[in-house]
Amino acid sequence: LAKITQPISMDSYEGQEVNITCSHNNIATNDYITWYQQFPSQGPRFIIQGYKTKVTNEVASLFIPADRKSSTLSLPRVSLSDTAVYYCLVGGSDSNYQLIWGAGTKLIIKP
Amino acid sequence: GAVVSQHPSWVICKSGTSVKIECRSLDFQATTMFWYRQFPKQSLMLMATSNEGSKATYEQGVEKDKFLINHASLTLSTLTVTSAHPEDSSFYICSASLGPSYNEQFFGPGTRLTVL
Numbered sequence: 001l002a003k004i005t006q007p008i009s010m011d012s013y014e015g016q017e018v019n020i021t022c023s024h025n026n027i028a029t030n031d032y033i034t035w036y037q038q039f040p041s042q043g044p045r046f047i048i049q050g051y052k053t054k055v056t057n058e059v060a061s062l063f064i065p066a067d068r069k070s071s072t073l074s075l076p077r078v079s080l081s082d083t084a085v086y087y088c089l090v091g092g093s094d095s096n097y098q099l100i101w102g103a104g105t106k107l108i109i110k111p
Numbered sequence: 112g113a114v115v116s117q118h119p120s121w122v123i124c125k126s127g128t129s130v131k132i133e134c135r136s137l138d139f140q141a142t143t144m145f146w147y148r149q150f151p152k153q154s155l156m157l158m159a160t161s162n163e164g165s166k167a168t169y170e171q172g173v174e175k176d177k178f179l180i181n182h183a184s185l186t187l188s189t190l191t192v193t194s195a196h197p198e199d200s201s202f203y204i205c206s207a208s209l210g211p212s213y214n215e216q217f218f219g220p221g222t223r224l225t226v227l
Contacts, residue, residue: 043115043204043218044155087154101154 004102006088011108018075020105022088025069033064033071034089038104044087048073075107083109113139115207117219124195125227131191132222134205140185141207145216146178149202161188195226 005023012018024033032051036044048055050062050071061074075082088102114137124130134144143162147155159180161167167180179191188207192199202223206216 041202041221041223043206043221044216045218046215049215099157101157103154 004088004090004100006086006102006105008103009106009108011110012078013110014079015077018078018082018107018109020073020075020086020088020107021070022073022102023070024088024090027068027090030092031090032092033062033068034099035060035062035073036087036089038085038087047086078107078109080109080111083107113207113217115141115205115217115219117203117205117222119222120220121223121225123225123227126196127194129191129193130195130224131189132203132205132224134188134190134207134219136186136207136217139207139209139217141209141217142185143208144182144188145206145208146180146188146190147204147206149204149221151202155204158190192224195224197226200224200226 003026032049034049035047037047038044048057048060048062050064052064052068055062063072085104085106087104089099091099116135116137118133122130143160145160146158148158149155157170158173158178159167159169161180161182163182163185169175177193179193182188202221204218204221206218208214208216
């Protein structure tokens with residue numbers, strides 16, 4: 001099973017680009033990498049998913065190096081409303097589609 | 112977009128009673144629904160995965176007789192916490208997916224359970 005490590009917390013300022021890196025050294029060959037955002041007392045919300053190289057959508061980019069042992073979620077020009085916990089997830093390739101959740105990174109955006 | 116609702120959003124009960132939590136996908140038919148538990152400042156812990164019309168698959172360490180899951184239709188799954196105790200107090204969150212867990216999951220708003 002993939003062991004996931006991500007920073008416990010990060011601070012940044014409005015308008016900055018924020019990069020959150022997730023380590024998943026023993027990711028399986030067919031595992032996906034997914035990121036979710038969670039606000040207090042709410043269910044998580046899907047941000048982005050990727051398998052390799054770079055994926056970009058309207059809210060974020062996901063960079064995955066060739067060895068896939070890490071991934072970086074990039075949030076461009078953050079605002080105060082981006083203050084939340086961001087979870088890195090790895091998995092989905094085994095017969096049970098097991099998904100492993102990271103402990104989450106609490107991102108605090110300051111004015 | 113896909114919307115998942117949960118009811119109730121907050122419940123307080125006495126120790127020993129049972130509590131039922133409903134999870135509904137409002138605008139799509141969910142192939143699979145998932146139930147999670149989240150303690151304060153911790154990550155989500157998957158409790159079980161359920162597919163409509165079949166028995167739920169529970170994660171290791173989750174008591175299936177204590178946490179009863181019924182997935183009667185493609186839009187409704189229920190979690191019943193039987194004989195609840197204070198240590199069952201937690202934030203229970205459901206999600207629904209059009210396929211396996213690695214597909215995008217649409218999460219409900221969560222249910223805060225407090226057992227006195």
